[in-house]
Amino acid sequence: MRVLVTGAAGFIGSHLVDQLIREGHQVAGVDDLSSGRAANLADAIRGGAAFHRMDVTDPEVTELAVGWRPEVVCHLAAQISVRASVDDPVNDALVNVLGTVNVLEAARAAGARKVVFTSSVAAYGIPAAFPVSAEAELRPRSPYGASKVCGEVYLDTYRALHGLDFTTLTLANVYGPRQRRDGEAGVVTIFADALLRGAPTHVFGDGRQSRDYVYVGDVVDAYLLACGNRGSGGRFNIGTGIRTTDMELHALVAGAIGSGAMPGHAPVRPGDLPDMVVDPGSAKDGLGWVPATSLRDGIGGTVDWLKQASGGQQES
Ligand SMILES: NC(=O)c1ccc[n+]([C@@H]2O[C@H](COP(=O)([O-])OP(=O)(O)OC[C@H]3O[C@@H](n4cnc5c(N)ncnc54)[C@H](O)[C@@H]3O)[C@@H](O)[C@H]2O)c1
The missing domain is CATH 3.40.50.720 (NAD(P)-binding Rossmann-like Domain)
Incomplete structure (x- = not known):
């Protein structure tokens, strides 16, 4: 093709x-x-x-x-x-x-x-x-x-x-290797990059905002x-149909890195949605698609990539 x-x-x-x-x-x-x-x-x-x-x-x-x-x-x-x-x-x-x-x-x-x-x-x-x-x-x-x-x-x-x-x-x-850490969407990369460098991290509000x-x-x-x-x-x-709060995500990323760091709290950004989770059911019926990668495994792959990409070279 x-x-x-x-x-x-x-x-x-x-x-x-x-x-x-x-x-x-x-x-x-x-x-x-x-x-x-x-x-x-x-x-x-x-x-x-x-x-x-x-x-x-x-x-x-x-x-x-x-x-x-x-x-x-x-x-x-x-x-x-x-x-x-x-x-x-x-x-x-x-x-x-x-x-x-x-x-x-x-x-x-x-x-x-x-x-x-x-x-x-x-x-x-x-x-x-x-x-x-x-x-x-x-x-x-x-x-x-x-x-x-x-x-x-x-x-x-x-x-x-x-x-x-x-x-x-x-x-x-979407998250995974090659996602930029300077964007607003790449929170897995943002957390992982900061935690690997020992830099502080933060969640917005009480950290109970959730995403898929x-x-x-x-x-x-x-x-x-x-x-x-x-x-x-x-x-x-x-999407996966699974909601993950910011605090849960932070704990998973910290766990993959072996860090015990806890995030700080920043004010909620105006316009941010409190929650988002989608039903991927029609993608299974219509395309034959189901998500195969657990969040834990995907975060592991992302952390491995970040470790390999020597500081700063993964972005131009
Ligand atoms: N990453 C996510 O979580 C997410 C979620 C929902 C939708 N999307 C959509 O997925 C698509 C890919 O996003 P991504 O996360 O890979 O971001 P990305 O910024 O890495 O990819 C977008 C690409 O488009 C290129 N581009 C931008 N303007 C262009 C132009 N005028 N002409 C040619 N190229 C141009 C950029 O250089 C970049 O390579 C986008 O359509 C985005 O809206 C992404």
């Missing part, structure tokens, strides 16, 4: 490219390296992946796609920060909405069979019930969440108008399944 991956040099995208190459597929990656790192793709490029430093809002993405003729386009490139989207909603929409439309145009013009789109639990906003079903109402409460919903609306429109198939993967809190943590390797499995014929026109929650 020929797969074009946008956001290929990023945390999740680079693991996806690695797995596609391992499974013998042909891969072209696109990334502007605004937060991704070329080094994340070093192995994949040695394995035959092509890399194009390109902005997803640029019309040259269509030229690339028409020339290379991918069967599937996995779209992961995005402005990923909720806070940045509040500060600069225009830039968020430029990358996440217009970028997605540009990628859909590229996929259509190239005659691709399918687009696998990356959405976020931020699309649900403040859920009415937990665990959040994939059929829950989309009422985003941030420009970032709104941009993901816009992407989903365009996917549906392109399917109806042009017959371009899609599957949307709505990701919970899913390992990047399991997320990549979902993309591989979505690249096939299953999940046509559907949205699937890619």
Whole structure:
């Protein structure tokens, strides 16, 4: 299969490219390296992946796609920060909405069979019930969440108008090797990096905020399944259905490191959701996907990676 991956040099995208190459597929990656790192793709490029430093809002993405003729386009490139989207909603929409439309145009013009789109639990906003079903109402409460919903609306429109198939993967809190520690999402990496250095850590409020943590390797499995014929026109929650509080997560990371450190407490950030956990049941039924990695094992893998990446070199 020929797969074009946008956001290929990023945390999740680079693991996806690695797995596609391992499974013998042909891969072209696109990334502007605004937060991704070329080094994340070093192995994949040695394995035959092509890399194009390109902005997803640029019309040259269509030229690339028409020339290379991918069967599937996995779209992961995005402005990923909720806070940045509040500060600069225009830039968020430029990358996440217009970028997605540009990628859909590229996929259509190239005659691709399918687009696998990356959405976020931020699309649900403040859920009415937990665990959040994939059929829950989309009422985003941030420009970032709104941009993901816009992407989903365009996917549906392109399917109806042009017959371009899609599957949307709505990701919970993804963690694992290569996640940056300077982002707002990478709390496993943030805790682990600080604890390994003996630096202080903190949780927001009383530490009882909870999230649904899913390992990047399991997320990549979902993309591989979505690249096939299953999940046509559907949205699937890619999470574990397990809620983990900030204090529980801290204890697990500290345990993996062998640290007895306790976190300090910082004020709750305005706009932070108290809880988030999704129901991944429809991903099992629709894609045949189930999360396979326990939080303990996934944290172990992440800590091992951080230990190997000598101080500061895992980020550019
Ligand atoms: N990490 C999570 O917990 C999580 C949760 C929900 C959804 N997501 C989504 O998953 C996708 C991947 O996120 P990630 O966690 O790997 O973050 P990431 O920042 O590592 O990956 C995003 C990639 O997109 C690239 N990019 C950004 N703007 C671009 C542009 N204009 N043109 C080309 N490339 C551009 C960046 O350089 C980066 O490599 C995103 O769509 C994000 O919204 C992530």
